[in-house]
Amino acid sequence: MLPSFIVIGILIVASQYVFLKGSFYKDLGLGRIGDTAVLDNYIRFFTDPFYLRTLWITIKTSALAAFFTLLLGFPVAYLIARMRSRWSMLLLAGIVVATFVTIVIKVFGLIIIFAADGWVNKMLLGLHIVDRPYTIIGNQVGVVVGLMHFTLGFGVLLLYSVIQTIPRSLEEAAQIHGASRFRMHLRVLLPLSLPGITVGSLMIFNMCMGAFTSAALLGGGRVFTLPVLIQRTVMMEVKYSMAGTLSAILLITVLLINLLSVFLLRRFRTARLVVT
Amino acid sequence: MSKVTLSNVVKKFGEFTALHELNLDIREGEFLTLLGPSGCGKTTTLRLIAGFVQPTSGTIRLGEEDVTRVAPQHREIGMVFQDYALFPHMTIADNIGFGLRERRFPRERIAARVAELLELIHLPHVGDRYPAEVSGGQQQRIAVARAVAYPPRVLLMDEPLGALDLKLRESMQLELRRIQQELGITTVYVTHDQTEAMNMSDRIVVMNMGRIEQMGDAEDIYNHPRTRFVADFVGQINLFDAAIVGQAGNYLSAESAGHRLRLPDPGVAVGTKVSVGVRPEHLRLIASGDDHGDDNAIDGKLVGRTFAGNITRLFIDAGLGKPLVVESRPENAPSEIGTALRVGWAPDNSRVLTE
Numbered sequence: 001m002l003p004s005f006i007v008i009g010i011l012i013v014a015s016q017y018v019f020l021k022g023s024f025y026k027d028l029g030l031g032r033i034g035d036t037a038v039l040d041n042y043i044r045f046f047t048d049p050f051y052l053r054t055l056w057i058t059i060k061t062s063a064l065a066a067f068f069t070l071l072l073g074f075p076v077a078y079l080i081a082r083m084r085s086r087w088s089m090l091l092l093a094g095i096v097v098a099t100f101v102t103i104v105i106k107v108f109g110l111i112i113i114f115a116a117d118g119w120v121n122k123m124l125l126g127l128h129i130v131d132r133p134y135t136i137i138g139n140q141v142g143v144v145v146g147l148m149h150f151t152l153g154f155g156v157l158l159l160y161s162v163i164q165t166i167p168r169s170l171e172e173a174a175q176i177h178g179a180s181r182f183r184m185h186l187r188v189l190l191p192l193s194l195p196g197i198t199v200g201s202l203m204i205f206n207m208c209m210g211a212f213t214s215a216a217l218l219g220g221g222r223v224f225t226l227p228v229l230i231q232r233t234v235m236m237e238v239k240y241s242m243a244g245t246l247s248a249i250l251l252i253t254v255l256l257i258n259l260l261s262v263f264l265l266r267r268f269r270t271a272r273l274v275v276t
Numbered sequence: 277m278s279k280v281t282l283s284n285v286v287k288k289f290g291e292f293t294a295l296h297e298l299n300l301d302i303r304e305g306e307f308l309t310l311l312g313p314s315g316c317g318k319t320t321t322l323r324l325i326a327g328f329v330q331p332t333s334g335t336i337r338l339g340e341e342d343v344t345r346v347a348p349q350h351r352e353i354g355m356v357f358q359d360y361a362l363f364p365h366m367t368i369a370d371n372i373g374f375g376l377r378e379r380r381f382p383r384e385r386i387a388a389r390v391a392e393l394l395e396l397i398h399l400p401h402v403g404d405r406y407p408a409e410v411s412g413g414q415q416q417r418i419a420v421a422r423a424v425a426y427p428p429r430v431l432l433m434d435e436p437l438g439a440l441d442l443k444l445r446e447s448m449q450l451e452l453r454r455i456q457q458e459l460g461i462t463t464v465y466v467t468h469d470q471t472e473a474m475n476m477s478d479r480i481v482v483m484n485m486g487r488i489e490q491m492g493d494a495e496d497i498y499n500h501p502r503t504r505f506v507a508d509f510v511g512q513i514n515l516f517d518a519a520i521v522g523q524a525g526n527y528l529s530a531e532s533a534g535h536r537l538r539l540p541d542p543g544v545a546v547g548t549k550v551s552v553g554v555r556p557e558h559l560r561l562i563a564s565g566d567d568h569g570d571d572n573a574i575d576g577k578l579v580g581r582t583f584a585g586n587i588t589r590l591f592i593d594a595g596l597g598k599p600l601v602v603e604s605r606p607e608n609a610p611s612e613i614g615t616a617l618r619v620g621w622a623p624d625n626s627r628v629l630t631e
Contacts, residue, residue: 167359167361169357169358169359169361170361170363172326172328172348172355172357172361173355173357173361173362173363173422174363174374175328175347175348175349176326176327176328176348176349176351176353176354176355176432177349177354177355177374177375177378177422177423177425177426178349178352178374178375178378178379178426179349179374179378180347180349183378187363187374188363191365192364192365
């Protein structure tokens with residue numbers, strides 16, 4: 001037992017410790033750092049509009065991606081969860097495989113499809129829906145699409161497992177006693193899957209907050225989210241302690257948002273707005 | 277409340293035919309039970325009436341209205357599910373009032389109706405609780421209250437007592453019957469439990485392999501089964517093969533494993549192979565040397581016995597395939613396995629079955 005604890009300790013705790021500690025030293029550039037602990041980097045972060053904007057874009061794109069992932073994932077997950085045939089397993093397997101294929105390959109596929117001369121644009125031009133090619137590469141829409149692309153499979157799997165725990169007879173009971181399908185979803189399915197949806201949206205939000213590849217590739221060097229900026233700060237500007245600060249702020253933001261959500265969820269639970 | 281008519285209803289799931297040309301008239305206000313083993317089509321029939329599945333062909337009418345293509349929520353049906361299907365996130369009052377709310381009843385009227393129904397099911401103080409906070413038997417009654425809140429044209433119940441223990445199940449049978457009669461609602465009840473069917477129903481429909489085997493009241497089904505399946509499924513019965521060898525007056529003489537039998541004549545020709553059914557309670561032991569008159573008598577030997585409190589069941593091998601089951605008073609029951617015994621019964625207590 002002990003060796004594994006030590007290995008995990010080094011991998012998880014020590015690595016975090018290193019950048020958290022580094023974040024408190026003044027960044028002298030070119031990989032050099034000062035020798036006294038100060039809050040310079042943090043002060044700089046919270047006074048520089050560029051950094052604040054980056055934090056805001058990161059939270060915004062992640063939240064939007066989480067929202068649309070669940071919105072698009074729900075009908076698919078619902079259909080698969082309620083399917084009676086063996087197709088459901090096949091579809092699920094397909095989603096699992098697609099989800100775990102490396103993101104680099106998938107993102108390049110996405111770039112090809114959405115490029116200015118890609119077939120989405122060709123089709124839109126051909127149908128006269130747009131009069132000039134519209135690209136999502138290098139803007140925030142692209143980043144949101146990239147993040148959704150990254151998390152959609154997880155979203156569907158997650159929602160599938162939530163919907164599966166809700167007995168079909170509850171849907172039928174709602175319907176036979178006068179609820180339309182829409183009303184059934186509103187009064188039965190949605191409230192019952194809300195705890196699962198909340199946990200799922202947090203997970204997906206967390207994944208997006210830390211996502212680098214999709215954001216970097218679809219951002220095209222023009223949209224900066226925190227992970228993209230951290231990579232740039234380390235690799236191109238060689239500012240290790242500033243990168244540590246950015247990482248610390250990303251970590252703390254994610255933690256705070258999660259804690260706040262859990263707190264709110266518990267308040268709802270005690271208020272009996274959702275089932276436990 | 278209305279009658280329900282199923283005409284030539286066929287339901288296929290892919291290659292599998294769940295129901296073959298089903299014709300069923302459910303009368304207004306009656307308690308009708310669909311009885312049969314799992315896979316006989318009883319639940320499919322119920323779900324067809326509910327509208328959860330569509331028939332492959334045929335029509336379903338509620339009263340005079342053809343509802344074959346009408347969605348479940350517009351059929352005005354109440355249903356009690358096997359797992360009750362109470363909404364766990366709603367209070368019991370909200371559960372009962374669900375159908376009324378969906379039909380946009382004003383709040384005060386819903387509250388009044390819910391209170392009235394809680395009285396009806398003898399649970400006046402549970403309205404503010406959640407389903408998980410009451411017992412299984414209480415959940416069951418709440419599910420019934422929800423199903424009848426907006427007076428349904430027909431009440432459907434899908435094995436609603438299956439999850440309860442025996443004692444509770446018996447009292448719930450009376451309770452369900454009382455509620456049904458108090459409200460006078462046409463009710464279709466699905467079960468595989470023949471005792472339940474006989475205790476509650478005005479009429480029983482015995483189903484097997486997607487077809488109706490027999491329809492009638494409990495006594496009719498029990499005393500005059502028309503097929504081997506019905507005889508065997510409803511109550512206990514000794515069934516064995518026999519060949520008709522002659523006819524005298526209203527009786528047939530038959531032979532089975534070397535035994536000569538006298539059987540009532542349902543109109544069967546000499547030479548026919550039939551099945552003979554005799555209920556265990558109609559068989560009795562005949563002391564050796566006793567005159568058994570015109571009764572049938574078969575010699576065999578005791579191969580087993582089980583004690584059930586009020587009676588002892590004796591298993592007697594007379595070479596008829598399965599051992600004959602005889603119900604005997606415990607004090608008269610021989611105990612030694614291997615004892616030679618003579619079993620007799622009145623010919624009129626035999627059922628002669630050709631199907």
